[in-house]
Amino acid sequence: MTLSFQSLGLSETRIQQLEQVGFTAPTEIQAQAIPHLLAGRDVVGQAQTGTGKTAAFALPILEQIDPTVQAVQALILTPTRELAMQVCQAIREFNEDRRIKTVTIYGGQSIEQQISGLRRGAQIVVGTPGRVIDLLSRGALKLDKLTWMVLDEADEMLNMGFIQDVEKILNQAPADRQTAFFSATMEPSIRKLVAKFLRSPITVTVEQTKAAPNRINQVAYSVPRGWTKSRALLPILELEDPESALIFVRTRRAAAELTSLLQEAGHSADEYHGDLSQSQRERLLLRFRQQQIRWVVATDIAARGIHVDDLTHVINYDLPDSVENYVHRIGRTGRAGKEGTAISLIHSMDRRKLRDIEHHVRQRLEFKSIPTxxxxxxxxxxxxxxxxxxxxxxxxxxxxxxxxxxxxxxxxxxxxxxxxxxxxxxxxxxxxxxxxxDPVEEEYTRSGVPKPKPVKRGGRAPSANPGNKRSSARATSSK
DNA sequence: AAAAAAT
Structure with a gap:
């Protein structure tokens, strides 16, 4: 096991810069990939987000860019605009003295600014496929001096139907280049792409032990029958008092409505969803990161990719459509070794989804009662x-x-x-x-619904559906 | 119903 950046072959100046931004020891993916990349090999990295893969490709690139050549030498493709911005930001962190110019190019923002960024001699370009192709066809982006090509989250890129765009870009890059693909999974379509565009690549794999990292404390609140979720949410927020929280809802409309409700209750909250323009989204995220807003109500647009340091809580006001999205959502908190709390509101309708989630994360959620x-x-x-x-x-x-x-x-x-x-x-x-x-205590008394006792749930989930004999039958038929 | 990406 390698424990220092020195032994990976990085330069002394780079290592000093890394220390300044708090990087002391390489992560597993960095330790495995960096030596190969520095040695000029093509690399396929199988790693999830949060494993430090950005640095794994960014550091060798920074090391080998020729600062005297004013042309694009590295192109990094990402599936989303958010990720493009984050990758670019990370690269700038490793390149404090700004000797190497980096630009981000993606849709929804002024193309002129991006073109002028390229004209000023950008050496590293991070972008999304659509805008990259646009700029290539305008002749504003030239790849003739390109020596590095990176595909980040390649599986996501293909899931989103970018395969043709990606191939088109790869075909325009010089054959004499180094290529790296990073992907969480290695499905056949990725292997095919690897076989087509990489030259005798080395595959490095970082095992993910658990579907959900255990530094995230996962809890659930049962919403009593006949209650609206918002009625349950307010006292929960009062008790938990999250320093910063992402509150997930299912629809854009619900995001807007819940935001107004929270604001009317005097909370610092704002909304984030697909109805907002790209610049509105960026402005909101900036305010959130600077802690000018404590809580953000969002659709699944925020489930993946957006990173806010020190996010203390993720709240599933509505449960996500897929178990994968549950894992992505709660993964917004508990980052960088910090602790996080994920709270899910469970309506009687949600039992099935809950069971699927518990099955997928291989643990039971701890149930709590709505605070009085x-x-x-x-x-x-x-x-x-x-x-x-x-x-x-x-x-x-x-x-x-x-x-x-x-x-x-x-x-x-x-x-x-x-x-x-x-x-x-x-x-x-x-x-x-x-x-x-006290509306909570009163409601429990009036409705005659017994106040749920906090239950530690063991191997099975008996308390989830008391008296419902069908539940166990359904459990066996669900997959 | 929502999301992603080029307008």
Missing amino acids: RAEIEGRYLEKLQGQVREALSGERMASFLPIVSQLSEEYEPHTIAAAALQMIYDKTRPAWLTMGS
């Missing part, structure tokens, strides 16, 4: 206590001591502290706690 006001208040008071502890360890507190001395001529210190806490409580408590009654 008392629970939310308890959690909030805990948080308040933590904040007081933090203030006690600070220094700014000293400036308030004269006030306390003055008040303590009349009152006990305990009383003064409690009064101060009450003031903070009144100003900062969640909106949910200011309502007259």
Whole structure:
């Protein structure tokens, strides 16, 4: 097992730059692929997202680009615009001094800007197939000096029907070049493409042990019969109080509606879906990443590819259509070794989907009951206590001591502290706690539906469908 | 119904 970038053959300057951006040791895919790529071999890399594959091809490319040649020397194709942007951003991170010029080209944005970027002597181009072909046919993008060609997420590219576009581009690249394909799977169509366009490639594979990474804490809330999901969501959000969250819904319309509802409840939320223009999407993601918005309500447009650092929660307001999308969705959190929480709202209609999901991720979701006001208040008071502890360890507190001395001529210190806490409580408590009654507790009482007890679910899922004998019969027939 | 990509 290789443990340092030095031993992979990267230059000292590159390694220093890597250290500056926090890269100390190579990931498995990097350790396996970089030496071959530096040695001039074609490589097929089988690896999922989040394994560090961008650096695996970006570092050798940066190492071997000739900075004195003002022509496109590397072309990286990605299936989505989002991914193109992210790859480009990553390359810029590894290329701090900007000696090597990188541009991104994709649809939905001004083509003139991209053309002028190419004219200024771009050496690395990252792009989506459609716009790349467009620019090739306009003559704005020339590949005659190309020495590197990379296909990122090749399987996705083919799934989305880009095979003809991709072949057209590969055919226009000089034969004397180095080529790398990265793909999560190795289906026959990929193998065919590899056989056609790569020269005696070396295949490197990184095993993915689990369908869902276990640093993501997966929980579910059962939505009582007759309840709307939004009614269940609000108290859950109050209790969990996510620092940042992606909330997934099924339709664009639902995204817009839920966003208004959250905004009306005083939350920092915005929507993200296919009705938004490319620049609107980019602006929103920027605000989300800069933590100007805490929660984003999105369709499955955000299930893959979008990366937000430190995303603490993914919430499945509607369950996804496919189990694969469940894994992609929750994979937006728990990135870069951080912990994340994935919450799913389960309606009685969703039992079947839930079982498929649990089967696919090979684990049971932990069920919790919708929090009551008392629970939310308890959690909030805990948080308040933590904040007081933090203030006690600070220094700014000293400036308030004269006030306390003055008040303590009349009152006990305990009383003064409690009064101060009450003031903070009144100003900062969640909106949910200011309502007259507890709608959750009330609803449980009124409807006669027993409040679900948090259940640790073992080998089978008995509590999911109490009294429903058909459930076990269906379990055997589902695949 | 939604998503991806060239307009």
